[in-house]
Amino acid sequence: MPGNVFLPAYLTGLREGLEAALVVSILVGFLVKSDRRKQLPLVWSGVGVAVAISVGVVLALGYASEVLTGPGRELFEAITSVVAVVFVTWMIFWMRKAARSIAGHLRAKLSDAIQLGPIAVVVVAFLAVLREGVETAVIFMGIVQQSPTAWPVIGISTGILTAAALGFALYASMLRINLTKFFTWTGLLLILVAAGIFKYGVHDFQEAGVLPGLGTKAFDLTAVLDPTTWYASLLTGMFNITPEPTVLEVIAWCAYAVPVLIFFLLPARAKQPTAVAQPASPASTSVN
Numbered sequence: 001m002p003g004n005v006f007l008p009a010y011l012t013g014l015r016e017g018l019e020a021a022l023v024v025s026i027l028v029g030f031l032v033k034s035d036r037r038k039q040l041p042l043v044w045s046g047v048g049v050a051v052a053i054s055v056g057v058v059l060a061l062g063y064a065s066e067v068l069t070g071p072g073r074e075l076f077e078a079i080t081s082v083v084a085v086v087f088v089t090w091m092i093f094w095m096r097k098a099a100r101s102i103a104g105h106l107r108a109k110l111s112d113a114i115q116l117g118p119i120a121v122v123v124v125a126f127l128a129v130l131r132e133g134v135e136t137a138v139i140f141m142g143i144v145q146q147s148p149t150a151w152p153v154i155g156i157s158t159g160i161l162t163a164a165a166l167g168f169a170l171y172a173s174m175l176r177i178n179l180t181k182f183f184t185w186t187g188l189l190l191i192l193v194a195a196g197i198f199k200y201g202v203h204d205f206q207e208a209g210v211l212p213g214l215g216t217k218a219f220d221l222t223a224v225l226d227p228t229t230w231y232a233s234l235l236t237g238m239f240n241i242t243p244e245p246t247v248l249e250v251i252a253w254c255a256y257a258v259p260v261l262i263f264f265l266l267p268a269r270a271k272q273p274t275a276v277a278q279p280a281s282p283a284s285t286s287v288n
Contacts, residue, residue, distance in 0.1 A: 005143055006155040008193045008238050012139050013159020015186045019095065020132040021167025022179075023106065027125055029171060030107045042118050043110075046125025054133025061141045074208035077145045081201030084142030087135045088194040089260060092187045096264070136160075142197040145204075187264060195257035196240030202252040203245075211248060218250040 024047055031039050061080060068076050098105070106128060113120035136156070144152045169175035206214040221243040225232050235241040245253075 005149070006151045007234070008143050008196075009140065009152040009155030010159040010162075011186060011189055011193065012136060012143065013156035014163050015159075015183075015190060016091070016132050016136040016139070017160040017163025018166055018182075019091075020129050021163050022102075022170070023128045023132065024125075025167050025171040026103050026106045027110055027128065030110055036114065039114060039118075039121055042121040043125040046122040046127075047129050049122075050126045050129035050133050053130060054137050057134055057137040058140060061137065062144070065141075065145070071208045074204045075210065078201045078204035078208060078210070080138065081142045081145065081197050081204065084139045085194045085198045085201070085256065087138050088190055088197070091135050092190060092264065095183050096187065139197075142200075143193075145200065188261070191260050191264060192239045192257060194260075195253050196238065198256045199240050199245070199249045199253040202249050206246060206248065213246050213248045216247050217244050218247045220244050 024043075027043050028040065031037060031043065064076060065073060065080075106124075109124050109128075110121065113124040140152065140156050166175065166177065170177065202211065203214075205211040225235070225241075225243045232243070240253075242249075
């Protein structure tokens, strides 16, 4: 089924794209509201350079994967998968922690950069968007390795375009989204996607001869999970759930998914009150 990798790629593009769109909206909104529109070209320059570098990362990783052959290629793809899992995990928990303060933080950084000069403004916009772009590139490659077709590209492109439209609608106050719920639900799905990428990485490590047990199957579900059916393709593409996984693959999937899901679902700890009262941070849904 060609669309089996469309959904995880779309989800990645939507989630990361919306984070980037919110960052850009906060920066642009701050300049517009503070009557500093002449700084806008500098912000867009930083954003453009960050996007170009992110695309370059995708092309470089794709080229490296094509050039390598045999165990070297399997090892490269395994390492890329592990790095993608690290990025997904960090991104999910970082957004959960920083969502309520990101707007104020970015405005303060940009205000300081304006005082320093135009290069500082470009750098602030560049670094703010580059993090999202590189994360997207590495996660995208982790998904592409499971199915090297055009569908991951279509999926992530559609997700990014959707995120851009949502970001503009939020900026223009044409749409209101409960971003807390959005990032919670997409976070849950991405944890399962990351578990599948990690399982795929372990499989590549086994094929490269780094880890043992390639021929040791944990179970055989082919009788109930026919690989040719659409739902089997969907489970494989989204979460890398396969009918005949190895023991080590199952251990890896559970060892990542179970504790990460538990930590993610635990209620966030309330901050301890400080001696001096601080003003409340802006809501995460405010981008202006």
